[in-house]
Amino acid sequence: MSDILHTENATLFEQLGGEGAVNAAVDIFYRKVLADQRINRFFDGVDMDKQAAKQKAFLTMAFGGPAYYSGKDMREGHARLVKMGLDDSHFDAVIENLATTLSELGVSTTLIGQVAAIAETTRSDVLGK
Numbered sequence: 104m105s106d107i108l109h110t111e112n113a114t115l116f117e118q119l120g121g122e123g124a125v126n127a128a129v130d131i132f133y134r135k136v137l138a139d140q141r142i143n144r145f146f147d148g149v150d151m152d153k154q155a156a157k158q159k160a161f162l163t164m165a166f167g168g169p170a171y172y173s174g175k176d177m178r179e180g181h182a183r184l185v186k187m188g189l190d191d192s193h194f195d196a197v198i199e200n201l202a203t204t205l206s207e208l209g210v211s212t213t214l215i216g217q218v219a220a221i222a223e224t225t226r227s228d229v230l231g232k
Contacts, residue, residue, distance in 0.1 A: 115167050115214065115218070115221070116167045119214060124208070125163055131204045133151060139196060142196045144187075145184050160172040160173075161174065165221050177229050181229045181230070185231040189229070190230065201219070202219060
């Protein structure tokens with residue numbers, strides 16, 4: 104019973120498995136993104152170690168974990184990519200890669216849905232709308 108109550112009160116970050124799980128997911132996610140011909144051009148010339156570190160900090164904060172993210176806001180951080188043609192189809196490809204990564208890591212469809220819903224809240228800012 105206490106496990107059920109703990110799960111109900113746990114942050115999404117905790118339910119996903121905490122820092123280790125988020126770090127593993129981001130590393131796998133970026134391998135997928137860089138192999139995805141639909142979106143990998145947006146990462147040409149990007150320091151992927153730095154990018155992954157920023158993403159880990161952002162997702163940790165977004166999922167209710169410790170807030171260490173100090174990067175640009177989503178609109179400012181993606182403005183250069185919007186000028187390169189970033190659009191809804193690319194955003195969808197990113198969400199697809201994230202969902203596939205989490206599924207491969209054994210995350211439940213319920214939690215993947217919660218992750219996707221959080222990601223969806225950034226769509227307008229990421230795409231500069």
